[in-house]
Amino acid sequence: MRVIDIGDPADSRLDPFRDLNVADRRPDAGDSGLVIAEGLYVVGRMLVSPLSTMALAGTEAKLGRLREDLAAEGHSLDALAGDAPFYRVSNEVLSAVIGFASSRDVLAVAPRPTPRMTSDVLGPARTLMVLEGVNNAENLGAMFRGAAAFGADGILMGAATADPWYRRTVRVSMGHVMNVPWANLGGTPTTWQRGLTELHDAGFSTIALTPSADATLAEAMARVGAAGGAGRVALLVGAEGPGLTEHAMRAATLRARIPMAAGVDSLNVATAAQIALYERFR
């Protein structure tokens, strides 16, 4: 692997890692942005993912550990990195570049991959999540992590959902946003739900998670023949607080709730989504 020492924080080769916290300069912002992986584990996930790692930056110590961790998984850092350079820097230079002190002192960057079509995600899938208004980067990341943990096949984004390629989402997902297929359903806040027709036509049952449903999750899964991983099912989850819109709930096959104690505000939305996946594969 090409290891290149850089001692000047202003070196333009480090620009893809610069000012990560500055909203209007973030290299991972917007449609033309990059995907940034932070920390040993997530950098490793980028290298083994379908994304094309452009460059890495980090300390000598982290370069060694990255090599070891990947070797323990049966991978070669050199083979995975290909032509991507590793910019070897001190911790001080790295902090000056990214704009804050971090213990995750190795990073990697890749171009955003071409967005997937809904049909590409749908094709082989048996278990999907469909999100509406999940505008919190950490909740979105947690859902990708849960999708990977339970073996869900993909995530479809309704309106007003956060950008899965945002750095914090990538990090909280433990990098699984780079492995779990996802696509935008398109449309507006009041029209995206039409995209569910494509799922129903493909034989999916759609279950809308809402605390106001009569049926429990277990009952709803049984009713549509989706228990134990059978059939094709998509779980609809809305934003923390407002939940799914009426539009979305009306478009779903069934509504279901997670049984909870009386008088308590609902669960965190990412937790609720992961409990639904647990029930699906239980």
Next chain:
Amino acid sequence: MRVIDIGDPADSRLDPFRDLNVADRRPDAGDSGLVIAEGLYVVGRMLVSPLSTMALAGTEAKLGRLREDLAAEGHSLDALAGDAPFYRVSNEVLSAVIGFASSRDVLAVAPRPTPRMTSDVLGPARTLMVLEGVNNAENLGAMFRGAAAFGADGILMGAATADPWYRRTVRVSMGHVMNVPWANLGGTPTTWQRGLTELHDAGFSTIALTPSADATLAEAMARVGAAGGAGRVALLVGAEGPGLTEHAMRAATLRARIPMAAGVDSLNVATAAQIALYERFR
């Protein structure tokens, strides 16, 4: 309620709300610290909790909404607040006092309550969580939120677990750390597990969550007669990453795992704990 206008951020009456982010001055730090509630919902939870609210601070707009929100729950702000003053400030003054800009522009403060004894938490409980090394404030808060959502009866703290009264834990718990009973088991990292004897003597089965267990959570619950809320059960959860110590796992009645996809790093620890509670009450 006593509404007192304050225009000077240096006013000493605002000291309990000062410099919330400064590690060595935080008013909620250490055993002699305070409990701080942030935002309408959590301030409301403090007022209805057993804690003695000492003072509130916030904008005129938030005072109005707090009154309305509590009235919608059938409570009177004046009755709940008693002698506690509401320091009415501008958003600018509040930001200057707490040390950062926040949209959660109402706060309340109470003295830390007297710590509970393990036996007080154990007495009436049928479902407990026991935590070891859960040193992440947000994960701990999420577990309290989940305990409240599913109706768990309490949380016992093994060694090296974060402070439940820390501001971020209170916030992420949605204030439920003030309502779900908890106690420290005492002891050291290698002796606290003896506290589990007290649970076993009281008829609790203890189930240690670990990805390496043979039994699934559902199998383990059935084996100890704890499915569907029956019997007395305590769920042992370790830190994200290292998980439970061998000491803790050996002291437990049974080990159990959450079924997951092969080759994937485990779930977030707070999510795993809440899935265990879901399975318990399913």
